[in-house]
Amino acid sequence: MLPELNEKEARERIAKRIAADLEDGALVNLGIGIPQLIPNFMPKGVNIFLQTENGTIYAGPAKDPNDLRIIDAGGAPISVLPGGSFVSSDLSFAILRGGHIDATVLGALQVDREGSLANWTIPNVRTPGMGGAMDIVVGAKKVYVATRHFEKNGNSKLMKKCTLPLTGHGVVDVIVTEYCLVRNINGRMVLEEIAEGADPAELQDRTEMRMEISPDLKIMAC
């Protein structure tokens, strides 16, 4: 049996693991949800800089919760840190699509063995729209997917091939769930780390995406 985690533990573990993987000084764009927890878990001495797609370079915590003049893409008040700036959306997306962001972390509805990501629509159920995600996944130097491993019904979100409309094809570099870290190494999906107490064979058994188990498989830091 895979170790059970509650929602909070699972989300924080994912955020913490990605926080530890980000390069010091990296310029990072974070999606809504789990990715937003990452700044709370940065290792001591390692700093990342946040870009928001609505135009903040170097976003920081809000100073006044009622002031909506500086917000993140989700509409929450934020601030700009010293050394930061504001840009228009054409420049913001030139930054995102043009390869000027070191990493992005996004949530997923599904992610698959080809490195494809689906996170913008469940046809006939819910269509929030792609927002900026399609541009970000083609432009960021490194694309992290931060996602719970399973759907509520127990199906794995790591698929052989996404059945939902894609956000991007072959764009994902690293998948982190509460049970594992999978790295896309030249198109091979390699299970590099597994959560303490989880059995690789069982995890693979319950995961539709075929993973190549690293000969150097490690216990996931958390």
Add this chain to the structure above:
Amino acid sequence: MLPELNEKEARERIAKRIAADLEDGALVNLGIGIPQLIPNFMPKGVNIFLQTENGTIYAGPAKDPNDLRIIDAGGAPISVLPGGSFVSSDLSFAILRGGHIDATVLGALQVDREGSLANWTIPNVRTPGMGGAMDIVVGAKKVYVATRHFEKNGNSKLMKKCTLPLTGHGVVDVIVTEYCLVRNINGRMVLEEIAEGADPAELQDRTEMRMEISPDLKIMAC
């Protein structure tokens, strides 16, 4: 015989006539040469606003001839007038190509009956390059050509068809020379005004471009 004019008289007459044709309040881009004389000849009570392709909105006369921080496209010191601003070249050319300029006035090596203009190269002789002219002629709402009527060898610069490489095809709205004003009316080149003392038949005889003489032919204001 067409009345003889010296260089200065000819150039000033052309500038003066175009100045009188420009709409009050128009945003205008002026090429190098004769077009630069136009601001000196604006009728009383009629104002135009100048844009320079290197990024000045509302250009005015220089304040300090040694300060090269604010220059026109030709490199001459200018100033920015109250209400003006500076833009980068991508925005400057979005303005020029995107139809946000009311009029441009450009010099010509040749201009022809199809409304085409050649003014950027004489192959194997001189190739200054097109600079911004190709963008400007496709984007300005109204394209004036300000040119001497004849080459030094007596050939007319108003051609049946340009023999030099084009700057733009079918882009010219008005041609003003020291002898006439020709307006492109839905592809018909109509001689609307002729200089005092010039005979339409003789002018046509010495002009390669076939002009349709307006039934309402007027003496050119100068």
Add this chain to the structure above:
Amino acid sequence: MTKPFIKPIITPEEAADKVREGTTIMLGGFNYGGVPYTVIDALHDLGTRDIRVICVDASHCNPKVPQPVGVARLIVNRQVSSMVIAHMGLNAAAQEMFAKGEIDIELNPMGTLVERIRAGGAGLGGFLTPTGVDTAYEKNRQTVELDGKKFILERPLKADIAFIRAYMADEAGNLIYYGTGRNFNPVMATAADIVIAEVDKVVPIGEIDPNDVVTPGIFIDALVLKGGNCYAART
């Protein structure tokens, strides 16, 4: 038609009244920020129907924010016949109308959307982007392959009227923005026949340094002062 050098300050109602049935409008803003709330409210009160809207998102109308905000007011009021947007995740009403086929919504990736508007303003015929390649978004869109890489060919967008939002204008219509309220506004200012900017304040010429201007006044037809709507007040 040349635009006036000194920009008239008009009422929100006068601004909204320029919209007719079938008019295509652009609305600045991204989520809560940089939205011309005051003009949108006037347009809501005027009730003009069959408005075609180009904007970033469908704003808020959801269990957390049940009173519709900004363009969501026009949508819920059935004034909007079509939209080109990138996101409607915070507008449950719009998603429902979309699912029922009651509103014509074209979803674009956000970077594609802003670039299409920029292309419209810049006189370009279109552009090639890697965004959306090999996804469902690519369907029914023209693609071009160059040097073995596939791109989607995107077309420019223009509007009859753009209602934008800036922080401050001078009397010549030069605009500066504040915080994340900049977003789509400077690009939309270039891509519509008529451009009306809602602002916090209008200052005399000279108070905005010509080097600091973000949107030159040449694009602007008129100014509207922002009103007291609770969102206008906070942005």
Add this chain to the structure above:
Amino acid sequence: MTKPFIKPIITPEEAADKVREGTTIMLGGFNYGGVPYTVIDALHDLGTRDIRVICVDASHCNPKVPQPVGVARLIVNRQVSSMVIAHMGLNAAAQEMFAKGEIDIELNPMGTLVERIRAGGAGLGGFLTPTGVDTAYEKNRQTVELDGKKFILERPLKADIAFIRAYMADEAGNLIYYGTGRNFNPVMATAADIVIAEVDKVVPIGEIDPNDVVTPGIFIDALVLKGGNCYAART
């Protein structure tokens, strides 16, 4: 490689020394304004050859200005093997070398040139422009017809290094420009692997308002202080 948050201030020689034979560089500037003269001088003195240059114009070298200026110094010194530019009307030497086939020069319309650089920086595959259609410029270029209108398909431009010129930087590399010195500089800042900005002065973080920044520091690798060249002094 992430770029440093606090930008090192390096010497013009250190900046110039990043250029190798075969390196493609972008040089900001338009005529006299916004040119990184100090770095260009260092590059001249270093004598590096086979440099591929992307810039607006070939600067000055003509009967009125016989001493070559800016990039004209590199051209006359035979350091430049190829150029993509829009204008060389004020550089008689370059025109002569071009006529003799001694330098490979690709002329682009200026709006096309700046847009190609922007496309390079923005991750686009190209764009469609009406500029140059039905002229000699169209020859050997791909065209696309859309809705009965013909456009030239233009491709992005990128460089290994961009040397740009701004008025002022803060320590985080945020840049503002002065007057017509802005020109191609902000766009070039987005389109090269390494971007080095020559500036009048570097101020502490906080002295440039985040709303006034034109080029965000994220694009910048290093700063150079402008030197005493007579043109640098006047711009």
